[in-house]
Amino acid sequence: SMSHDTGGTLARYENDCKPDENRNKGASRWSHCRKRGADGSLRKSHAVEEPVKCSQSSRRPKSFTTPESEGPVSRVKNWGDEVEAEEMRSNVQRDMHRYRRRILEADFPQRDRKISSGSSDSRDSRDSKESSVKGDIETDEATLIRRQKQINYGKNTLAYDGYIKEVPKHMRQPGVHPKTPNKFKKYSRRSWDQQIKLWRVKLHAWDPPAEEGSDVQQIEVIDLGEIMDFELDVECSVDTESKCPTSSGVSLSLAEDSFTGTPKKVMKIEDTEMS
């Protein structure tokens, strides 16, 4: 990135590139530039691109907006962070394309068509008009990135490592085994955060020492501070009293802090909630 410290260098560029006599001669591109003047006053104000094009060729804008960024990119960032952010965005985009393809394939499974035309293409154009994607998928990049970060926190644990070693994907039973929340499905912020919490609670069953310990023990050991590490809309106060979840569904009625409540109830919730 063109950091502020190139201010000095820019000045040098300007000096070096100020049209000296040779360069002045005849080159219409240079005289065009010089008409603008350093103060820009000889011309009407132009769009941001103009100065870059017309100015002495080495002058570059002090700030820039790339299509990928949300706005003017700060110049004093460290490269390590910047690249990690790029990678996160790129991974999320890649995941989205894959997910879309998977959904489309699920909608339009390859079938052997016994049509006289002999065509083996099962993608009927009528079908694709009906449903581009079953339901909406979450496409907001900031949301996807936030969700992915939360998932990464969960996956970056010994518990998760232990879990995936012990239970291969094809052996996973819904309701019994934790399932990573699907970041592409539309959920409210609250609902999503709840799912993440529940998922992480379940994963604690695979924490290293107390592997055979019941979930009851695990839940009491949870450090809520860790789970609350990432931003949550709703403030969470650790409430030691157990709260009774209603039957109307976890995501709507469950209070943030009810994890400190009776494990049995939480287990019940998990059974009903995890489909």
Next chain:
Amino acid sequence: MENSTKEEYKIQSFDLETQKLLKTALKDPGSVDLEKVSNVIVDQSLKDQIFSREAGRICYTIIQAEAKQTNGNVFRRNLLNRLQQEFKAREETRKRSTQEWVCLVSFICNIFDYLKVNNIPMMALVHPVYDCLFRLAQSDALQNEEEVDCLVLQLHRIGDQLEKMNMQLMDELFNLLRDGFLLQEDLSSMGRLLLLEILEFRAGGWTLSETAQKYYYSEVTD
């Protein structure tokens, strides 16, 4: 195996202990101090011209190895931040030693070439790379064959990728090169030759026509 690793990653110029460290980093990154490894690599690439042009490769491999083994990116982060420090100090480096400066440029460009993010070049490096090339295209640098040589080498290697990332800056850079070639009186004839070749190279879509290839790269027999 031993020698091929040395050759593959061009680490012959390191002392033996450091070579050992690097080899371990390649196989078992979790067991070494990756910050130290990244510093060792950057330090050497500022001193060793051959290594500076090839160091991207070993960096890439260590990054992959670390990601696979521990899912971390300590090495990459440290490497990039150290590189950024060196980049910030480039003007002093250039004043102090042209050799170090051209090594730095080669290294940054090599990193740009090798370290991709999902097969896309790192956007964070695009402007810094251009900054370096623009600096090399200034008249004081063009006087100096070593710097012209570095400039054209980088453009040969990554010019097309850079252009894709930002066409406008590439156009501006080449305007400078054209001007330098035409108007700058204190260029050496080799410097001029190098500039002419790179101008033709880009004009040909980042490749030389057969006749141009013959002109520039054949032995002159009389």
